[in-house]
Amino acid sequence: MAKDSLVKGTLILAVAALVARALGLVQRVPLEHLLGKDGSGMFGQANNAYLALLVIATAGIPSALSKLVSERMELGRHREAQDLFRASVLFALAAGVVLTAGLYLLAPWYAEFSRVPDSAAAIRAISPTLLLFPLIAMLRGYFQGNRMMMPGGISQIVEQLIRVAAALALAGVLLGLGFSVPVAAAGAAFGSVIGGVAALAVMLYYYRKLRREQAAKSGRGTADETRLRTGEAYKLILRISVPITLFSLAVPLLYMLDSSLLGPLLAPQMGEQRAAEWLGILTGRAQPIAGLPIILAVALSQSVIPVISSAYAKGDADEVARQTSLCLRLSLLSGLPAVVALSVAAEPLTGFLYTDAEGAGMVSLLTAGTIFQILMMTTGAILMGLGRVNACVAFVGIGLAVKLAALYALTPLLGPNGIPVSTSLCFAVASVLNLWYLRRMVAYRVFGVRWVGLIATVLGMSAAGHALLQLAEEAFGGGNQYLHDGFALALSGGVMLLLYPVLLGVTGVVTKADAAAFPPRVRRLIGRFVKLPEAGKGTAT
Numbered sequence: 150m151a152k153d154s155l156v157k158g159t160l161i162l163a164v165a166a167l168v169a170r171a172l173g174l175v176q177r178v179p180l181e182h183l184l185g186k187d188g189s190g191m192f193g194q195a196n197n198a199y200l201a202l203l204v205i206a207t208a209g210i211p212s213a214l215s216k217l218v219s220e221r222m223e224l225g226r227h228r229e230a231q232d233l234f235r236a237s238v239l240f241a242l243a244a245g246v247v248l249t250a251g252l253y254l255l256a257p258w259y260a261e262f263s264r265v266p267d268s269a270a271a272i273r274a275i276s277p278t279l280l281l282f283p284l285i286a287m288l289r290g291y292f293q294g295n296r297m298m299m300p301g302g303i304s305q306i307v308e309q310l311i312r313v314a315a316a317l318a319l320a321g322v323l324l325g326l327g328f329s330v331p332v333a334a335a336g337a338a339f340g341s342v343i344g345g346v347a348a349l350a351v352m353l354y355y356y357r358k359l360r361r362e363q364a365a366k367s368g369r370g371t372a373d374e375t376r377l378r379t380g381e382a383y384k385l386i387l388r389i390s391v392p393i394t395l396f397s398l399a400v401p402l403l404y405m406l407d408s409s410l411l412g413p414l415l416a417p418q419m420g421e422q423r424a425a426e427w428l429g430i431l432t433g434r435a436q437p438i439a440g441l442p443i444i445l446a447v448a449l450s451q452s453v454i455p456v457i458s459s460a461y462a463k464g465d466a467d468e469v470a471r472q473t474s475l476c477l478r479l480s481l482l483s484g485l486p487a488v489v490a491l492s493v494a495a496e497p498l499t500g501f502l503y504t505d506a507e508g509a510g511m512v513s514l515l516t517a518g519t520i521f522q523i524l525m526m527t528t529g530a531i532l533m534g535l536g537r538v539n540a541c542v543a544f545v546g547i548g549l550a551v552k553l554a555a556l557y558a559l560t561p562l563l564g565p566n567g568i569p570v571s572t573s574l575c576f577a578v579a580s581v582l583n584l585w586y587l588r589r590m591v592a593y594r595v596f597g598v599r600w601v602g603l604i605a606t607v608l609g610m611s612a613a614g615h616a617l618l619q620l621a622e623e624a625f626g627g628g629n630q631y632l633h634d635g636f637a638l639a640l641s642g643g644v645m646l647l648l649y650p651v652l653l654g655v656t657g658v659v660t661k662a663d664a665a666a667f668p669p670r671v672r673r674l675i676g677r678f679v680k681l682p683e684a685g686k687g688t689a690t
Contacts, residue, residue: 216294236383438498484519493611521573617637
């Protein structure tokens, strides 16, 4: 099994994540049609609680394991890498048992606290997933440390395919048999357990394959290699993983806070029934759509840690700066088109996918703010690779404090839209602080003076998108709403996405030097549509 470069590994994980997010969105749309906004809110409540606890169950160990394994493999200390992996697996099994039992027992209390008492069954149904995914996460972290991204990518796709199919089938069958919406939502949540079983089977297959290859290369092994006792392994892992956990909790905790506090904050304004419907809009519409632009940033965050760690362990400052610059450019260039297109076309997108277009403003605002989430995740991963995890945690803590203050200040003024605005402020504050701290350590360079061209590209896309939405309104206004939304989405979104690479080339944002870092097939594809300029001079920014 060959090692992957930063770009290749990122592309593998990005494709897997794209398929997974697309399937997740595909799941949420028919679920809302089956369960309604209330039932979709119950499912979303269970899913958000599970995702937040999953971060605790893994304790940041997959990222720490990726970093530690990559460093030891680079230095030829293979047995230490295996000892670290073994210790992480034991932790995953123990944490999975404890948190599964805790979530199952506390489900009724949490459902009552969040003003969605009928979500208790769905929360309990999803709780066994915490037995499986900590172990899956450790296996993925071990492979990432070995610079092998394909096993994790394939397991992610298989997991989502099985999970979505099982969730929709169970929800549909239970409703068809006459069961209530809360029971059907619980059936949909149990689909995550079935998907987890499939993902674990894939990862175990690849792990056995890798161990056979490693054994064939080393024969009986090298007895003179140093070993790590279990206590030593945990000391190394926890020193890195605990801060990583706190950093990784940022997004799940934000989403869990939003779904937990939405009811208490909005119910006094609009009543509990209406607040429950907005919970369904937040968890079933805004959060899944806003999760699409961050796909490549998530992949980059997973890929860059072992790459930066290896270069930093060798003391190669130039390579650290080069990979940091490349990672920041890729994260911004890959995230911007989706952020702009989805934000501008939020209303027809929401109306086309769901039962109506309600909440389109929330979708647009939350999606627009993900550009800061992309920066926060990418810069945080780079700082982790450099061993500066404590700084990431401190900056996220400041961002969360801003989030809570803004949530309580803005929700009474803006209603439901106060939630995405406060979330964006959190990401923005953490991103700025990460970039400031990273500048003190690494002489990275993102775009230099080409920032002007990037801003012009975003403004050009937005202007074109809004103009085409107006054109669609004039052409189909007053007709069939579903056809209108579909036409507006295809026209506006499609043109914006096609316009993006053209504007990047015309404004000189992407040069031939940038494209040299892409895989050959990607370079050839870009060359068919855009003639890239030569790299010019610019300041480090």
